[in-house]
Amino acid sequence: MNRMSTKSPGSRLNLLRLKVGWSAAECAYRFTIQANQNITTEDWVEWERSADDDSRGKELKSALDDIAAIFGIEKSYFEEATLPIPENIRPFKK
Numbered sequence: 001m002n003r004m005s006t007k008s009p010g011s012r013l014n015l016l017r018l019k020v021g022w023s024a025a026e027c028a029y030r031f032t033i034q035a036n037q038n039i040t041t042e043d044w045v046e047w048e049r050s051a052d053d054d055s056r057g058k059e060l061k062s063a064l065d066d067i068a069a070i071f072g073i074e075k076s077y078f079e080e081a082t083l084p085i086p087e088n089i090r091p092f093k094k
Helices: 009-020 024-035 041-049 055-071
Strands: 003-005 082-084
Touching: 009 041, 009 055, 024 041, 024 055, 041 055
Parallel strands: none
Antiparallel strands: 003 082
16 A cells, blocks of 8 residues: 655645546535535635645634545545555546
8 A cells, every 4th residue: 555644634635636536626516515515616725725723724624524525535544644545546537
């Protein structure tokens, strides 16, 4: 299993999205459906760029349960210092 080191949940979110091959717009749409909370593509991108201690980072942390459900992974993916890249994540095929 591959391992990577990341600094923030936002950077982990970005790497996960790139691994899956979804656009930020697709992720925002899926989050809106999952959480019944409307977010924009710009909101999603700001989450990916957020630091732990800024307002967007705090907002992201409160959304991690729903984000984990979207990708079918455990929330712990975003919390570990060094984490495995989930093998069950496959690029989206159209």
